Amino acid sequence: MSPLLIDSNIPIIASEQIGEAWATVILNEVAKGNCPAFTSVLYCLEILESYWQQEKAFEGRVLYKNFKSLLDDQILPLTVEDFDLSESLFKRTPHLPPRDLIHSAVAIRHQMTDLFSIDGPTYTDIEEVRCVTLNELLRQLKLTGDYIDERN
Template sequence: MKLQDCQFIDANLIMYSVGSPHPLREPCRMVLKKIKDGLIQVVTNTEVLQEILYRFFSIKKPSLAALAYTSLVEICVEILPVTLHDMDLALELLKKYPDITARDAVHAATMIHHNIKEIFSADSHFDLIPEIRRIPPEL
């Protein structure tokens, strides 16, 4: 499978699906089920894995960290590295779109580098980057 035929998956889909009750929990779980059933092919990057570990270990929930991390690794076609090229592109995106976060810029840069056009994310900041298209879990 070519990477450009995949969608990128953001950390928040996994975190909402395993974390505390939240209105996005079920929509995120429905997307993840479609991925597990092979209806959707996804990739992510190493920074997303870092986000998951950071978040759950910072709130002293190591078992959720392990569950979320393992679940994401298992469903992804590939885990992309974050390279210097990606970081250079992230810097350019931050200059061009000052209302996005650095983390979102890194994900978008990884996507652009690999010609991945869509991201599953609850984060509306991605809507500010016209080079990619966000697919919210509610769809």
């Protein structure tokens, strides 16, 4: 299966505080090596910022550490070339949030087309990437059942 770029919202949803089973199941598959996956330093910053804004900075650091460990350090850096590409995407889709353009640019520069995020509709306007749905991902991983029902 194609490698995924995993959004920060997936580990946050899988975290103890929210703890949705479908997100945990997907991340377990990543941990087992069944689902090739990456994230980026910008997503890591978003994890830390999200928890810091809730005055739970330490919990954010723990989640970052666990997420990093789970991905076996497959965390992509952010370079000025990513921002150059995001600027090109911005000219085509100025209505999209800058961070989503940067995430897309990171994926494109690393020859990835698939993102996994709960912000799926955002990415439909960028033709080079697509957001895989949970159903699709579960099918690819040969998982079915309760997780799909829970999400839908």
